[in-house]
Amino acid sequence: MxxxxxxxxxxxxxxxxxxxxxxxxxxxxxxxxxxxxxxxxxxxxxxxxxxxxxxxxxxxxxxxxxxxxSSNGNENKLLLYGRFYDLEIKRGKYSVALFEDKIVVSAPDGRNPYVYLKNWIKKELGNELERYLSQYSSLMNVRFNRFLIKAHRSKWGSCSAKKNLNFNIKLAALPEELVEYVIIHELTHLVERKHNRHFWLRVSKYCPDYREKEKMLAKYWYIIHNNRIWNKMLEK
Ligand SMILES: [Zn+2]
Structure with a gap:
């Protein structure tokens, strides 16, 4: 070798x-x-x-x-931005601190730290999406109304006829390149509703290896759904 x-x-x-x-x-x-x-x-x-x-x-x-x-034990770690973090939960004032390979969440007695963590992730993701959306909407020369983050059951994102975009909070688990792809995908729906030839042609201009990305999204979907911490955060 x-x-x-x-x-x-x-x-x-x-x-x-x-x-x-x-x-x-x-x-x-x-x-x-x-x-x-x-x-x-x-x-x-x-x-x-x-x-x-x-x-x-x-x-x-x-x-x-x-x-x-696919390695053992990762199902008990928090998958965030494509990386696994050990999760430490403490009691005290609300706070979240992100370290090299650990995330420490603190919540007062009687409060659910997972709900707090979810809200923190949602806010962080919101900032990230805002950054990418402004970058890509001007690059792709498209306009959208507003965007929301939801806990979708079956989709990474969607685009309404009124040009509103919805994104799944689970995007926060993905590596940035996949978040970028989902953004390109949804912004493309602003001009092409259906997944037809024109749609993919347009997507490929900004993301030539979109097929690869779709495959990776499918893997991550599976992993997120088997991740104990994501399940805990999203349970109602
Ligand atoms: Zn689509």
Whole structure:
């Protein structure tokens, strides 16, 4: 196994010369990169890898996030912005403090700390959405009325005929790139109601790998629904 540093990420790779016509890359589930080269190739494997570095970095992050997501114990941690945090609950004045890998929630006796945490997350998410919405609505040249955050049962977001946007509070569990995608998706509905060819064409202008994003959203949906803390926060 050899290693290559791509923009600060250490990528393990193996070069394999085979009887093939074209060079190709495969990212293996354990996170190493397989570089298949034609036997007579004069191209340096490293040059080929660097040529595809954006794809590699994206895939590498994706695989690592899945690995983390499926590991034991994470169902008891709070998934926030695509990362898992240990949750510590204390009694006292209302407060939330976010540390490197831990979140400390404090609520007075007799008060539900999960409700407080949910409201805190909602406010944080609201700020984030506001930032992205103003960025993308001007980039995409679309206008919306207002947006709300709700605890949707089945959707990440929606767009009404009156150009009001609704977003799921569970978006707060997602990595930023997925939040951005959901925003692009809903803003696109302002001009195209249905998921037709025109819709996806428009989406792909701002998010070329939207298919990838849809797949990741499906995984996160599953994970959030199996997460004890998210369930506790959203229980009525
Ligand atoms: Zn849609």
């Amino acid at each position: 050899e290693y290559l540093d791509i923009e600060g990420t250490r990528i393990p790779y193996v070069v394999d010369y085979r009887n093939v016509k074209y060079m190709r890359l495969e990212l293996k589930p354990d996170g190493h990169l397989l570089v298949v080269m034609p036997k007579k190739s004069t191209v340096k494997p490293v040059d080929f890898i660097m040529d595809k570095k954006d794809w590699i970095l994206r895939k590498f992050r994706e695989i690592n996030s899945y690995r983390e997501l």
